[in-house]
Amino acid sequence: MDTLAFWLPLLLLFVSALMGTALKRRTRDHCLKKFEGSKIILPTSTGKWESGRLKVFAQGIELTFYEAKKEPCGSVNSLVLHPNEVGQIPYFLRPAPPPDTRLGVTWERELQRIRRPSMTDRGWRSALNFYNMLRDAFGQAAQAILGAITKDSSFSKVKNSDKRMSEMQAGLTELVPNAWEPVLEKYRGHPIVVERKTSNGLIKESGILEDYSSKYLLVREVEVREPELLKFLEDNPKLGTKHDLVYSRGTSMIRHTLSEPSQSLTPA
Numbered sequence: 001m002d003t004l005a006f007w008l009p010l011l012l013l014f015v016s017a018l019m020g021t022a023l024k025r026r027t028r029d030h031c032l033k034k035f036e037g038s039k040i041i042l043p044t045s046t047g048k049w050e051s052g053r054l055k056v057f058a059q060g061i062e063l064t065f066y067e068a069k070k071e072p073c074g075s076v077n078s079l080v081l082h083p084n085e086v087g088q089i090p091y092f093l094r095p096a097p098p099p100d101t102r103l104g105v106t107w108e109r110e111l112q113r114i115r116r117p118s119m120t121d122r123g124w125r126s127a128l129n130f131y132n133m134l135r136d137a138f139g140q141a142a143q144a145i146l147g148a149i150t151k152d153s154s155f156s157k158v159k160n161s162d163k164r165m166s167e168m169q170a171g172l173t174e175l176v177p178n179a180w181e182p183v184l185e186k187y188r189g190h191p192i193v194v195e196r197k198t199s200n201g202l203i204k205e206s207g208i209l210e211d212y213s214s215k216y217l218l219v220r221e222v223e224v225r226e227p228e229l230l231k232f233l234e235d236n237p238k239l240g241t242k243h244d245l246v247y248s249r250g251t252s253m254i255r256h257t258l259s260e261p262s263q264s265l266t267p268a
Helices: 002-026 102-115 119-133 135-150 161-174 182-186 227-235
Strands: 039-043 049-056 061-071 074-081 091-095 191-198 201-212 216-223 243-248 252-257
Touching: 039 061, 049 074, 102 201, 102 216, 191 216, 201 243, 201 252
Parallel strands: none
Antiparallel strands: 039 049, 039 091, 049 061, 061 074, 091 243, 191 201, 191 252, 201 216, 216 243
């Protein structure tokens, strides 16, 4: 029994640390995650743009170039941005695929599904919102369960046991998207206007709100209005005319909602 009392707390501590690490690695912003593997364009602090295939990690992102770029240190294949740098990026732009391709047809179907979700999609979203509303209750329940486990005196003597259990609890609650805002939820799939700060002042761009998180807004089929970005897109016609954007909520917010085309009012 003494041997079991010694090894069991250590085993539980090892399992909790392992689960906490695994959950932390899987915790990625779900708006950015929807751009995973896509060709995206993002602005840099120098006023230029970088493009490549996006890889999203729990701590930072990587932009893989399609062609190696010559640098004084040699040919570089990718750009790695760390969390503090990612937080300073105002938006991520994803060009829509050409409409006459399979990817273009899939893109259009996704947009129609966002605007007119099925009963299954509505049910899944309702379940997620229910969880988010009761997230604190779930967190307290998890804390009570973990507290009961750590109540054993032999476990409590293990160094950093409380810290490891807290990390595992945080990982379990953060694994599921936890942003729930009634105003934004009401207008998912509807046309909205995003107001964002630029070097030339405030601008407003319209699109279809697909999703949101605590850090980002995911908007489809955006009508770009920033002069510098418009010029860049015009100089690169291969990027097409339709674009999806993930806006940073640090510099952007939803300012207006728009009437659906069929609901537009005619002057009296």
